[in-house]
Amino acid sequence: MAIFHFTIKMIGRSKGKSILSASAYLNGDVMKNEETGKVSSYRSKKEVVYSQLMMCKNAPLDWKDVPEEKVEQFRKTIRYKRAEKKEEAITKFKLIYQKQRLWNEVLKVEKESNAQLGRAFEFSLPKEWNLQEQIDYTTDFIQKNFVEKGMCADWSIHDKKDGNPHVHMILTMRPFCEDHTWGKKEGKDWAFVRNENGEIVIDTTDPNWWQDKKNPDRCGIRIPVLDEKGKQKLDSRNRKQWKREVVDTTGWNNPKNCEWWRSEWAKVCNQHLAKENQIDHRSYKRQGKKRIPTIHEGADARKIDKKFQEKRSKVPSWKMEENQVINKQNVKWERIQNVFYKKKKDMQQWKERLYDIRREQRGNFSIGGYDSSDRGTTGIFNRVVSNITTEGTTITPVRRTESGIAEVKQRVTDTTDAFAKYRRNVESFGITKWEDSVIGSRKSTMERISREVKQREYSFAKTERQIMEVSQKIREGKMGEKSYGWLKRKEAEAEFSKFDRKPGRESQIGDSKHQKLVGTVEGKKKIAEIKSDVRQKEQSRERISIKEKLEVNKRLLAEREKERKHSRYRDQGISR
Numbered sequence: 001m002a003i004f005h006f007t008i009k010m011i012g013r014s015k016g017k018s019i020l021s022a023s024a025y026l027n028g029d030v031m032k033n034e035e036t037g038k039v040s041s042y043r044s045k046k047e048v049v050y051s052q053l054m055m056c057k058n059a060p061l062d063w064k065d066v067p068e069e070k071v072e073q074f075r076k077t078i079r080y081k082r083a084e085k086k087e088e089a090i091t092k093f094k095l096i097y098q099k100q101r102l103w104n105e106v107l108k109v110e111k112e113s114n115a116q117l118g119r120a121f122e123f124s125l126p127k128e129w130n131l132q133e134q135i136d137y138t139t140d141f142i143q144k145n146f147v148e149k150g151m152c153a154d155w156s157i158h159d160k161k162d163g164n165p166h167v168h169m170i171l172t173m174r175p176f177c178e179d180h181t182w183g184k185k186e187g188k189d190w191a192f193v194r195n196e197n198g199e200i201v202i203d204t205t206d207p208n209w210w211q212d213k214k215n216p217d218r219c220g221i222r223i224p225v226l227d228e229k230g231k232q233k234l235d236s237r238n239r240k241q242w243k244r245e246v247v248d249t250t251g252w253n254n255p256k257n258c259e260w261w262r263s264e265w266a267k268v269c270n271q272h273l274a275k276e277n278q279i280d281h282r283s284y285k286r287q288g289k290k291r292i293p294t295i296h297e298g299a300d301a302r303k304i305d306k307k308f309q310e311k312r313s314k315v316p317s318w319k320m321e322e323n324q325v326i327n328k329q330n331v332k333w334e335r336i337q338n339v340f341y342k343k344k345k346d347m348q349q350w351k352e353r354l355y356d357i358r359r360e361q362r363g364n365f366s367i368g369g370y371d372s373s374d375r376g377t378t379g380i381f382n383r384v385v386s387n388i389t390t391e392g393t394t395i396t397p398v399r400r401t402e403s404g405i406a407e408v409k410q411r412v413t414d415t416t417d418a419f420a421k422y423r424r425n426v427e428s429f430g431i432t433k434w435e436d437s438v439i440g441s442r443k444s445t446m447e448r449i450s451r452e453v454k455q456r457e458y459s460f461a462k463t464e465r466q467i468m469e470v471s472q473k474i475r476e477g478k479m480g481e482k483s484y485g486w487l488k489r490k491e492a493e494a495e496f497s498k499f500d501r502k503p504g505r506e507s508q509i510g511d512s513k514h515q516k517l518v519g520t521v522e523g524k525k526k527i528a529e530i531k532s533d534v535r536q537k538e539q540s541r542e543r544i545s546i547k548e549k550l551e552v553n554k555r556l557l558a559e560r561e562k563e564r565k566h567s568r569y570r571d572q573g574i575s576r
Contacts, residue, residue, distance in 0.1 A: 004269075004279040005124035006262045011170070012116045019103045019117040019170070026156050026168040027051050029092070031100045035107045050135055051092070051156040053099050054147045058176035063101055066094045099154050106172060109182045119252075121169040125157070126269055128277060138167055141268050145261060150175045150250065175250050184249050191243035192220030290337070291330050294323045339411060449564060463550050487527045 011017045024031040024040040028048035032039045055064065074080055074093045083089035103118075110117055125134045134157060142153050155169035175183040190210065193201045200220040203209065211219035224232040225241040233241040248254065262281040270278045284291045297319045305320040307313040 003124055004266060004281055005122075005166070006265055006281065007122050008258055008261070009120045009122075010116055011118045011120050012114065013110070013112070014114040017117070019106060020100065022118070022120060023099055023103055023154055023170060026154065026170060027096060027099065028156070029096045031096065031103075033107070034104045045158075047158045047160045049131060049157050049159050051095060052139070052153075053095060053102070054139075054142060054153040054155075055102075056147050056150050056152050056176060058150065058178055058180055059152055060176075060180045063105070064098050066097050070097060102152060102154065102172075106174070109174065116173050118170045118173060121155075121167070121171070123167055123265055125165040125167060126273060126277070126279075127163050127165060128273060131157075131159075133272065134165060137268055137272060141265060142169065145264055146171055149252070151252070173252070185253075186246050187249050188244045189218075189247040190220065191223045191245040193223060290333065292326045292333075294326050295319055297323060452564075463554060467550055483530055487530060 011019050011022055018033060018038070018040065020031045020033040020038075021040040025042045025045070026048075028042050028045035028051075030039060030041045030043060071090065071093070074090070080086065080089055080093075106117055125138070129137065138155070138157070142155060146153050152172045153169055154171075155167055157165065157167055159165040174185050177183045195201055202219075203221060206221045208222050208224065209219070210222045223243040225243055227233050235241055251257075259281075266279055266281040273279070280287055284293055297317075301317040301319040304313065304315070304317040308316040
């Protein structure tokens with residue numbers, strides 16, 4: 001099965017990379033760096049099955065010329081003498097010489113310490129293709145997407161006959177002018193106002209709008225250079241200053257190109273592959289597939305695993321083991337999906353059967369409201385569409401659907417348990433025992449609180465009645481005290497009247513003496529009764545403390561109830 005692999009990297013001076021060394025590895029040959037004099041040799045690589053150099057339209061034509069003296073020197077070497085096919089050896093020597101000159105010319109123009117020398121590609125080839133198909137399809141892809149854009153391509157096909165054929169390619173970063181000289185990778189231009197998508201804002205009414213007279217497509221709203229006071233700066237000639245920015249003159253460094261190149265290669269592969277072997281440059285997540293992606297193994301990991309399999313090493317490759325676990329997980333997940341897909345179809349048939357039964361029951365009403373000829377009802381296994389008089393289509397009845405669903409649930413549970421052994425990223429279905437215990441404890445707590453509330457309501461009512469009785473007795477005691485005070489004053493007045501007799505009033509006193517004595521005796525009786533009543537009330541005043549105690553108890557009960565409610569909300573996870 002074809003596998004998609006397409007990576008892009010940069011070769012630059014800042015990372016200490018050598019463009020000649022990378023090209024020598026790509027071609028499996030020897031190359032010399034004229035700048036440093038270093039020779040890079042990869043002649044031991046035997047997996048290079050094809051190499052090619054594709055020059056763009058404006059590249060110098062003399063770069064492909066190989067001096068005869070260089071060819072004569074090569075014929076004198078042992079490598080040429082030992083070669084079985086002399087012509088092929090000379091052809092390969094000329095090709096390597098042309099590539100060596102190309103990259104040495106790149107080093108001459110790219111002199112900066114952080115200069116980017118080339119863009120390196122590595123992408124896999126479908127093993128369903130033979131060697132000639134691989135060469136033809138790859139050549140068309142490189143010519144259309146790179147060479148026609150103005151790049152020079154140095155590429156080779158590597159194949160160890162282990163089912164992993166792939167292409168290595170290096171592209172030039174700097175364009176060529178029409179006079180066959182090196183062009184500029186980037187230049188300075190006005191900094192224009194751009195929107196969220198990075199596109200230049202077009203507004204001809206803006207006062208800072210600018211348009212090039214020679215090239216009308218070069219236009220936009222320029223950004224002024226401001227000073228500390230917020231005013232636009234002026235140069236020595238009193239001209240307004242505008243911001244400038246570095247612009248990619250070729251458009252090759254746009255990050256969106258990576259996605260474009262990957263998608264184009266996927267299209268080329270799918271045009272020449274069977275439908276079941278189609279590839280996709282997008283990730284599983286972007287494709288909407290519920291699969292776990294494997295990690296990149298690499299040649300070193302495979303060597304370690306080979307030694308471990310041959311028992312030459314005791315330490316296996318963790319990358320290989322990780323991919324084995326991921327593959328097992330994907331297999332189990334595919335089985336689960338297939339089971340659910342199958343049962344989903346069974347459920348759809350079962351719903352259709354139930355719908356037919358309901359429609360038939362509706363048509364059996366005695367009132368005949370649903371007995372029209374075009375209502376579309378029919379038997380259990382025959383479905384007739386409304387306004388169609390032909391015989392319905394027979395539907396195969398679904399057998400053992402309920403038992404099949406139970407079997408699916410059990411298989412899902414077993415698969416989930418086995419799935420969790422490989423990676424602990426699958427949760428079991430259903431509510432756990434711990435959750436059941438928590439819910440049970442919360443229910444019992446709520447029932448206990450409700451019972452306590454009912455009991456406290458009864459005690460609150462009883463306490464209120466006792467408070468009302470005591471308050472009534474207190475009011476009666478106060479009224480008795482008032483009556484007792486009034487009678488005491490009357491008694492004092494009567495006793496004082498015996499000694500306060502003035503001349504000329506004796507007759508009056510004598511006349512009313514009988515009335516006063518009678519009133520005094522009755523008053524004394526009332527005073528005695530009130531005194532006895534007061535003594536009883538004074539004894540009952542001790543009950544006043546009952547009211548205070550009840551109020552204290554009532555306040556304590558309210559505080560406890562408030563605290564219990566707060567704890568209940570906290571157990572339920574509700575914040576107040």
